[in-house]
Amino acid sequence: MVHRTFHTLQFENKLHRSVSTLSSQSTWSQNAITIFGSQAGTSGSSLSLLNNPIGMYYDGPNNMLIVSDFGNHRILQFSINYPPSVATVIAGGNDYGCKMNQFTVTIGVAFDSSRQLYVADSDCNRTIKFPANSNSTTSGTCVGSVSQPQNLCINPSTGDIYVASYDDNAVYKFIGGSETAVVAAGGNGDGNALNQFAGPNGVYYDYLYTNALYVTDTRNHRVMKFPPDSTSATYGIVVAGNNGSETVTSNATQPKNKLCEYLKRRKVMWIIVIIIVIVLIITIPIVIIKTKKANSEKTSTKEEGTIKITEEMEVTTVFFSTHFCNPESTITSTSATTLPTTSTSTTSAVWVKIAPDSVIGDQNCASGGYVPSATLSDCESGCLSVSGCTAVDWNVNGAGCSYRQCTTYPPNYSGRSDWEIWAIETETSTTTTTTISIPGSVLIGFIGIIVREEVPADMTFS
Template identity: 30%
Template sequence: MITNPCVSGDLRWNTTGITVINSPPNMGASGVSVDINDTLYSVDENSNFVIWKLLKNAVNVTIAAGLYKSQGSNSSQLNYPNDIYVDRYGNLYVTDAYNHRIQKFSNGSTTHGQTIAGVTGSAGSALNQFNVPRYFTFDATETYMYVADYNCHRIMRHSTNSTDGTNGVLIAGGTGSFNQNTSLNEPWGIHYLPSISNDLFITNNGGHSVIRWTLGATSGIFVAGTPGVSGSNSTLLNQPKGIKIDSYLNMYVVDHGNHRVQMFCANNQTGITIAGTGVAGSSAMQLNGPRGIAFDSEMNMYIGDFDNHRVQKFLKLNTTTTTTAIGNYSMFFYLVWQMVGSGSVIGDAGCHGLGNDRVGNFSQCKSNCESMTNCNAVDWQASQLYCVYRQCTTYPPSTRPQSGGWEAWAIETSSPVNPPAIIQWLFDGDFSDAYGIYNGSLVNNSNVTWMSPGYAGYGSAVCFLSTNYLRINRYLNFNSTSFTISTWVWIPANFSFNGNFFVLFVHCNLTTQDTCLHVGINGGRVFLGFFSDDLTGGTSLTSNQWYHVTYVYDRSSLRQTVYLNGIHDGSRVTSGPYKGTA
């Protein structure tokens, strides 16, 4: 589980960096990226004109794209490359800034790039041109990419299967370099996380700010920095470059001119320095003109430390290691919020208010509460997007009737302290919950195989037979609450997908619609079912390999979502809320 670093202040990053790439010694580390296998990629912008690749746990880099020390414009060469992305199929995309194009390297090729956007060597502002493309980001299906077109002060969208000279679509800016919410000023970094938000987060390098721009909108909202004002205090930025957001809508901004990385908690414009000291230097705790930023699957942070000619890794502190299972499951539950009253607000004398505001959606209301000290309950009015934050000393708090479509929600816990309840089976030789509450027992027989280490040499695992299973003899109330179930799973080589349901977890008391939860692999696809109200993923799985599967239900939107190896694999809105208790 990755804990919200804005809730648990001690769960941030080690401020002493580890140099993972610094060879050759004069490399120009700009954009960095991590793929689904935790392979690290780094642009070598202005010295060697290539993309470096570092496998997980490896020491030595190899060339992933470009010709070493060969600056140029043919299909094998790059000219001041800026950013890098690798899709789920292994295709590699590069923003080739001074060639004013996007190159795609397919089928493992390192020297035969295809221009899929822009016109080689032709800088311009037409819809089929770029003028120094900087960083880019991709949608969930990797169908489209959004490119920061630096000197045109705009964001352009192009298909990942396009060809050179094809017109793109103007998404934001393009009206000149102004520090206004309808314009962009030398956009450099950009990130899009559609599973969390329909907004692009863009750094204005020339405007010293970050702007949040909803797709389809004609203007954005400034969310960090003061437009047009550079500075080094906690509310100002100086030539920001790379940017990432996390699942809590916290922003991570590479503050290039201040030689630091700033974390802005959701809906908060005061930055927290999580890497660098604010003074240029080459020590393990310092940065010098940093540019790119990326995170791996455990939220370890990688920074392209440009003027130090290196890539620095900052370890995430106190991150729980996901464990694994063969033939069945090891998983986490995040029982975050419980609706304690409909048509009502919290009226408990043991609760007091912590403030209120209007927000974009209920997820943002919850996220804001989680980022506050001791907030563990909210009143929510969907029609007005109005959120009231509360601290309660008992659970569940009592409520009182209130007209206007109000709902009362609280974190399901016996104390007022975050984070929410977690259930975790490690399968490290027994079936106990790591927190000692939801311990399990084996049903039918004791013939299981324990394995340590598990997946890729980490954690632990257990292999179940088809005839036995784990039972949890403790009440678990999922009625009207959001939850996430996540696990590594191995599909046996002899398992037939045809018409078979590979069961991972069942929570069922009544076999009626929206009262019986069952998750697993159904017909070879990821499956999240509420009994006749079900979601099936879009990707066909194969046997004899590991998969990471995640099942998410958001009560506020009634949305089921499934992820396969960290990639969005399907989503739908249910007919009604899940009301299961078992």
């Protein structure tokens, strides 16, 4: 298994580093160098390897990188002056958990002007702060509770901390780094309006140039910009990506025929098919005898307006949706109607234990929440109540349950005693209906009756 994110790459600009503005002729090296981690993409827990790193922060004055090493539940610091180097643990590294010297899912990391470390710990729903020069034995303090925090950033000019909340679809601001949090953007439910988000992840406050807040809105596929001192009532603007609007078809392209429009909106043709099948199953012997007798005498043709229908025809849902929407049609076909065979699939979920003494360590598995204590049954039922949850990490002693939203199966995992991984498998059963063949003239009669009952009184036909 290759972990493509287990090493950090650096691309060197061919221009001199003192140049701050790049011209249109600027070029970049096509080849990267690994500045930390495995060249071959191998994961590990030593101080020279990474295991599913997620968040990163650049400490410019010291030319250091701060990385949230998610798979090892720790925050690493290493120099990029002389890569590759050996890292230093500046927080965590004490197994998975919600103690003040532990982490679950570390995402956002940043330093403030005093080199205090801030970490967004997603499954513990908290933002935690560590003093300068902290290490693996240092316990942090909770800045505030945020539901599923993602990335964070700090405005060094004010000390305000911005944290994106995936579950709340909001960006919170801890004013001056205090425990007082206010909504700086979003917080108006899941949606694509300009004051809403759908799973915000990245957040950055540009204090140097635009003095504005930028947010990556994951499921709306866009980047939003908000003015300074924005609130939940503030509407942002889209600066990149999809604006979330739906494609609307012009009225000029809508069907002109009122019957066709009615059938499409009310889905009457499906109701018609169901009722016809039920009636024919009950009355088919009598209907067949009468129809054969009528067909042996003569075939009559009725013409009304511009629609011509012969009694001997093949009538299906295709006839209903095509010929009634086209008044110019003339319809002739054989005397039998065949209803197509259809299949119905039923899918059920089954829980399967993936691995004992392990927890999920897969970048394709987003966190869906954490419960401090739960039985296996409670853990599984809780997962089913969370949108997109497909797997859980469960402590066999009932000490915790972590919900996972995985897009791969089975998920990748790493060893951890007293924990088990359970995931959902699906079982599908298919039921196929039988084809029924009936005379076309009979089906036309039933369709005529049902249409007269279903179509509104003010409906007119051309």
